[in-house]
Amino acid sequence: MTLLVSICIGVIFAVSFYLLMGKELKEVAMGVFLIGHAANLGILAMSGQPLMVVGSLVEPKGPPILGTGRPMVDPLPQALILTAIVIGFAVVAFLLTLLVATYRRTHELWIDDLAAEGNPAFLIDGATERKNAAA
Amino acid sequence: MLMTWIILLVATPMFAGIATTCFRGHVSAQRFIGVAALITNVMLALSWLLQLGPGGVFVQQVGGWAAPFGITVAFDSLSGICLVAANLVGLAAYLHSFGSLRPRTEKGWFHPLFHLLMMGVNYAFLTGDLFNLFVAFEIMLMASYAMLCIGASREQLAQTYKYVILNLIGSTIFVLAAGLMYGMMGTLNYADLARIVANMVYAGDPMPTGFFAVSLMLVFVFALKAAVFPLWFWLPDTYHTSPIAVCAMFSGLLTKVGIYAMCRLYPMIFAAPGVREMSDNWIPIVLASAAGATMLLGILAALPLTNIRRILACTLISHMGYLIFGIVLLTDASLSGTLYYMAQHMLVMTALFLCCGLIEIKAGTDDLSKIGGLCKDSPWLGALFLVASMSLVGLPPFSGFYGKVLILGEGFGSGGVFNWILTGIGLLTGALTLLVMAKVWSLAFWMPGRSVRNSSSYPSAKLIAAQTRPGYLAVTLLVSASLVMALGAGPTLRITDRATMGLSEPASYINTVFGRTVFPxxxxxxxxxxxxxxxxxxxxxxxxxxxxxx
Structure with a gap:
């Protein structure tokens, strides 16, 4: 199970980095969407029984809030993930809004063309052809 | 008891943000609320900072849960210095925006975003645990993303994407590192982390596997925020395109939040006594090399530029190197110098950017090849710019000198060829900064006028006077604050010494956060x-x- 989750996290990270390196903003937005999931899954994989480090020893302790000795899943990482999900949600919403605003204003969703306008130094060969090919 | 309600420093800008949202469209009401909130925060932070005795910490447990489990906010001398400087910088940039921002932009969401950004910054300085630091960063970044697209010109949008994506990757790494740190240590509270790390060292145990890797991830995130050498490329471009008040505020606040986090965590956790000497701890050497490269390459990048904003952005990056160097040296005097230098650098850098805004209003451009002779019609601006740039360079009567002398003196004193090389780079950087700032000042102010302004396409003198009046007030405020720091260097350094004591000897911080003696x-x-x-x-x-x- 641990192996499976680790592989999942690795694959999601790889896919999201591939998307983030794309030249089209929609791909980048999907990359942002995925990378948050990868990080959250990573935290979930880290969590387990609540642990406490004493000296060199790692020993289980009760959940911090209930204080019963019964072993149960550590609630704190899940709280962290919930917060991170909410924040990630807001960020993706912002990014998509920005995407729409950019498209309305410039009719461009290719980052090279966007940067090239007004600053020819940024013009990278073939950006326009690639866009035409994709269209 | 008002004294323990340190969360007010976060609540005030939050309420100001909400109130300015409600008053959207009524610019004068928004301005009044904003200025009142910022002045309240400066006063609160200053009075609490002056009340703190040696080793004093104000702690508040939000929600009432006990220390390592609840949300801790702590106000010690380090947070206090940063908060006072940050709110002053915020106030000045806010005042400047009244004149320099286009009315259409100001009628939009500028005011609420500004206060929410201040809320994030203040929370980052106050919070007592790693996860809330992440939350504070996110509040701050969310507001900054939106502020960067204010006005939304095409160029600006392209730069915004660069900034947004880079910071998103940074945030993801931060949240992952926080999760890994929790899995390793079972806590995210700074005080608890410092206690556990110290206990491991005293018991002679090795750090858990991967501790340094996770620490390096965190250092990466903070270095990205602070625009340290390999991670600095986003800064000049984004600062180039945004409205000047926004850009000045970013220069003063956002980079310093990364430095603050490093100041807080490096001496207590990443390089705590005993941890620093461990053979697999690569963080000091990585950071020290980054500091040297940042100092030198930043200022070299500034040399050939002719655009004042870009020059200032590059000097800003270069001086991040001094701060990192001071932190890496990790002696009491160098840390104290770093804190002093950080506070004065916030004030001075923002003052310079705001001056640049005034130049833009007066001359219509910030391109050095097109302007000149500004000293004739605005001598006061010339004087302010000169004082601010000499403070930045670190010439003796001005405030930059004291911080630099402490950092570089410790660099020489602590021995080792590597430290000497870095100190040499620091001195060279100082000299080059002098060259750059002298170039800017003489070209813009001293050379005979070749102002591009012509009567048809530029506003009347009366309009210019109205636009620059709040800006003058803001710059004068910042420059006089930096002069107060310079003239009152003794008392100010006593405060930074206290903050340093809290970092190098964290027992009182830890015990105050826990509310009982857990750390002898x-x-x-x-x-x-x-x-x-x-x-x-x-x-x-x-x-x-x-x-x-x-």
Whole structure:
């Protein structure tokens, strides 16, 4: 199970980095969407029984809030993930809004063309052809 | 008891943000609320900072849960210095925006975003645990993303994407590192982390596997925020395109939040006494090399530029190197110098950017090849710019000098060829900064006028006067604050010394956060304590050990 989750996290990270390196903003937005999931899954994989480090020893302790000795899943990482999900949600919403605003204003969703306008130094060969090919 | 309500520093900008949202469209009401909130925060932070005695910390547990589990906010001398400087910078940039921002932009969401950004910054300085630092960063970044697209010109949008994506990757790494740190240490509270790390060192245990890797991830995130050498490329471009008040505020606040986080965590956790000397701890050497490269390459990048904003952005990056160098040296005097330098750098850098805004209003451009002779019609601006740039360079009567002298003096004093090389780079950088700032000042102010302004396409003198009046007030405020720091260097350095004491000897911080003595103040007692703890846990927890490792 641990192996499976680790592989999942690795694959999601790889896919999201591939998307983030794309030249089209929609791909980048999907990359942002995925990378948050990868990080959250990573935290979930880290969590387990609540642990406490004493000296060199790692020993289980009760959940911090209930204080019963019964072993149960550590609630704190899940709280962290919930917060991170909410924040990630807001960020993706912002990014998509920005995407729409950019498209309305410039009719461009290719980052090279966007940067090239007004600053020819940024013009990278073939950006326009690639866009035409994709269209 | 007002004194323990330190969360007010976060609540005030939050309420200001909400109130300015409600008053959207009524610019004068928004301005009034905003200025009132910012002045309240400066006053609160300053009075609490002056009340703190040696080793004093104000702590508040939000929600009432006890220390390592609840949300801790702590106000010690380090947070205090940063908060006072940050709110002053915020106030000045806010005042400047009244004149320099286009009315259409100001009628939009500028005011609420500004206060929400201040809320994030203040929370980052106050919070007592790693996860809330992440939350504070996100509040701050969310507001900054939106502020960067204010006006939304095409160029600006392209730069916004660069900034947004880079910071998103940074945030993801931060949240992952926080999760890994929790999995490793079982806590995210700074005080608890510092205690656990110190106990491990005194018990002679190695750090958990991957501790340094996770620490390096965190250092990466903070370095990205602070625009340290390999991660600085986003800064000049984004600062180039945004409205000047926004850009000045970013220069003063956002980069310094990264430095603050490093100041807080590096001496207590990443390079705590004993941890720093471990053979697999690569963080000091990585950071020191980054500091040297940042100082030198930043200022070299500034040399050939002719655009004042870009020059200032590059000097800003270069001076991040000094701060990192001061942190890496990790002696009491160098840390104290770093804190002093950080506070004055916030004030001075923002003042310079705001001056640049005034130049843009007056001359219509910030391109050095097109302007000149500004000293004739605005001598006061010339004087302010000169004082601010000499403080930046670090010439003796001005405030930059004291910080630099402490950092570089410690660099020489601490020995080792590597430190000497870095100190040499620091001195060279100082000289080059002098060259750059002298170039800017003489070209813009001193050279005979070749102002591009012509009567048809530029506003009347009366309009210019109205636009620059709040800006003058803002710059004068910042420059006089930096002069106060310079003239009152003795008392200011006493405060930074106190902050340094809290970092190098964290017992009082830890015990105040916990509300009871969990960490003995003397080192001998600490070693004894960790030995006893270890024996006790070995006796009791032997059977569960394998279970836990599984």
């Amino acid at each position: 103040p003397s080192i001998a007692a600490r070693i004894e304590d960790s030995r006893a703890r270890r024996l006790a846990s070995e006796a009791s927890a032997q059977p569960t050990r394998e279970e836990a490792h599984r």
